[in-house]
Amino acid sequence: MSAAKKVLVVDDEPLLRELVVEVLREEGYAVVAASEGRAMLDLLAVERPDLILMDVMMPGLDGRAAYLAMRSRDDLPPIPVVMMSAAVTPDRLDPSIAAFLRKPFDLDQLLDTVAMLIAPSDSAS
Amino acid sequence: MANDRVASALPRLATGVPGLDVVLGGGLVAGRTIVVAGPPGTGKTTLGNQMAFAHGAAGGASVVGTLIAEPHDLMLADLRGFSFFDPALVGNRVQHLSLLAALEGGGLDGVIAAVRQIVRDGDVSLLIVDGTSVVEDLAPSAFDLQRFAQRLQAQAALLGCTTVLLTGHGPEDLPRFGAQVDGVIALVNERSDARRLRQLEVLKLRGARHLSGVHEFEIGDDGLAVHPRLEAVVGNRRPQQDPGQGLGTGVVGLDGMLGGGLMPLSSTLLMGTPGAGKTLLGLSFLTEGARRGERGLMVGFHEMAPDLASTAAGVGLDLGDHIAAGLVRVLWEAPLEVSPDAWAWRLLAAVEEHRPNRVFLDALTDIQRIIASPVRSPTFTTALANELRALGATTLIAAEIDTLADDRLPIPVPAASATMDNGILLRQIELRSEVRRLVSVLKARQAEHDPAIREFVIGSGGIVVAEPFARASSGLLTGRAAPQEPPGAVQGP
Incomplete structure (x- = not known):
């Protein structure tokens, strides 16, 4: 049996973060989470997610800066990143991001976007 | 709705x-x-x-x-x-x-x-x-x-x-x-x-x-x-009145007092003591409209359609025929445990369905009784009158003055009276052991009205407005009439 695909959820809003984590786990994904960009970069030292869901506007290191910092690291493989925001439009984001979710998004949008980029496990892909 | x-x-x-x-x-x-x-x-x-x-x-x-x-x-x-x-x-x-x-x-x-x-x-x-x-x-x-x-x-x-x-x-x-x-x-x-x-x-x-x-x-x-709550939803639109031909009330003398009838889309407060003739005048207003092919709506709390037709027939009005023909509709409800807002929405639904040119509401006094908070009455009435106007109706609203005689003229719903275009007062007075009916126009917006107090005579042949009432010198509006002394009369010791 193949290992579950891993998703890293980065959002400073704890309620949404926890909820997305729980829902993705129920869908069969392995999930880790961070509350802002710096914590995400630290986590990438020990975790290798298959996909990152990241909020744009966060205290500390925001999503755009964290994305650029991640891309500049040679030790990381290319990881698709889905940016999420209620205020920032996708045209103001780096064009190399994998996808954009406008908040508030519903569950179907979230799961469809994740499934489009990765499947819960290799066996499902 | x-x-x-x-x-x-x-x-x-x-x-x-x-x-x-x-x-x-x-x-x-x-x-x-x-x-x-x-x-x-x-x-x-x-x-x-x-x-x-x-x-x-x-x-x-x-x-x-x-x-x-x-x-x-x-x-x-x-x-x-x-x-x-x-x-x-x-x-x-x-x-x-x-x-x-x-x-x-x-x-x-x-x-x-x-x-x-x-x-x-x-x-x-x-x-x-x-x-x-x-x-x-x-x-x-x-x-x-x-x-x-x-x-x-x-x-x-x-x-x-x-x-x-x-x-x-x-x-x-x-x-x-x-x-x-x-x-x-x-x-x-x-x-x-x-x-x-x-x-x-x-x-x-x-x-x-x-x-x-x-x-x-x-x-x-x-x-x-x-x-x-009615006034939270309606009442903020008040279309321009049509300055055209006034609507006849069916009482020629009263139309003259009003400067040519009631202006289309106007609201008129018809005040009067019990038995002064408010309902009959309202039925005359509807019958006159029906005679001209205009739709009417009678909104009442007391008499139902057959009784209203009979009452109207008593003064020569063929209202029953117009009700039978569907030109005049009657919306009746007992003024008991009724929600004023529920009643108002039913009324407005009936107006939107029937699209009457004329509405006679008999009487505002009954609505005031079922409104739990008395301070609501003026805004409720204003909202209702404005909405009826916006729906294309010329409205006559009866309001009862429950004191037959007083030192002053009691105006029912004084704050709401200000929003009415016209005010008509029907009154009974006692004079020399006789009860007489009088009519006066207290207010007629955008029209020059007759300031005289005239006798209002109801008979089997119809309603007639007579000459200015000259048999009393004062107190006619309050019901406390004082006889006019003949010229040359000598004051007593």
Whole structure:
């Protein structure tokens, strides 16, 4: 049996973060989470997610800066990143991001976007 | 009807409760979480199930999740008496599921997880949680309760499931819970004299422009029906009057006093003592319109259509023929335990359907009696008069002066009188052992009216306005007439 695909959820809003984590786990994904960009970069030292869901506007290191910092690291493989925001439009984001979710998004949008980029496990892909 | 008068840009979900969507500014905001709070007996469970069945009937999937010990079969048995209950929807588009085991086994987080599973498994778009007060009582701390509400709200938004929490705690307890959710509706059932008055108030509704203040509701065979407070919905439009030909009242002399009849789309307050001839004049106004092919609506609280036709026939008015022909309609309601707003919406619905050119309301005094708060009368009357005008009606509104004689002239609904275009006073006076009827025009906006006080004679041949009444020198308007002494009379010792 193949290992579950891993998703890293980065959002400073704890309620949404926890909820997305729980829902993705129920869908069969392995999930880790961070509350802002710096914590995400630290986590990438020990975790290798298959996909990152990241909020744009966060205290500390925001999503755009964290994305650029991640891309500049040679030790990381290319990881698709889905940016999420209620205020920032996708045209103001780096064009190399994998996808954009406008908040508030519903569950179907979230799961469809994740499934489009990765499947819960290799066996499902 | 009141629907569609208030709009909002956010997606809405119809409640299926007449009048409630108007109060909510278009319905529940889809994907949001609201609390319905009210003590036992205020109608929460009926409201929640009515919403669920309406949503199911419209093709949506709804779940009534209960945190109360009452068995579902008993609840369903209680609901069978309502017209919204459809057995074909039960267990299909409308499911009743207990959340009690989830609460007992997993606490507040257990309820959240159970709700998520139910909503995802059934693709549920409306969730009603009955008995939320149990959660409030069992929450280890206020912080846990707030967190529960926030998580439930965030989850409802993510799942796209509109969520309604029914709690038995009254509005005074809402700061514990209500601050965390998107909306709060309070229900009360208070005694007003000998009867109970059900009222609803939207205390908060994020993302929507709702009608503020208190609105009455009733629970009948069809479930809840909310009657939005009239003046909160209508009355702000007042179309330009047509300065054309005045509408005849059927009393030629009175038309002359008014400077050519009643201006189209005007509102006229017809004041008078009991028996002074208000109803007859109103029937004459309708009959005259019907004679000219104009539709009329008689709105009354006392005489029904056959009696009105008979009364009119007594002074030579063929109102009965026009009623039979459908040109004049009669809207009758006993002035007993009637909600003034319910009555007003029925009236406006009748006007929108029949589109009368002339409306005679007999009498405003009866409406004042059923309005619980006297301070409402002026704004209520103004809103009603303005809306009738906006709907294209020229309106005559009778109002009773209940004192036959006084030192001053009592004006019923003084504040509302200011919004009326015309004021006509019918009065009976006692003079030299005789009761005489008089008519005077107190006000005629945009017309030069006759200031004289004239005799108003009602006979089998009709109503006639006679010459200025010269048999008394003063006190005619107040009913305390003083005889005019003949020229050269000598004052007594």
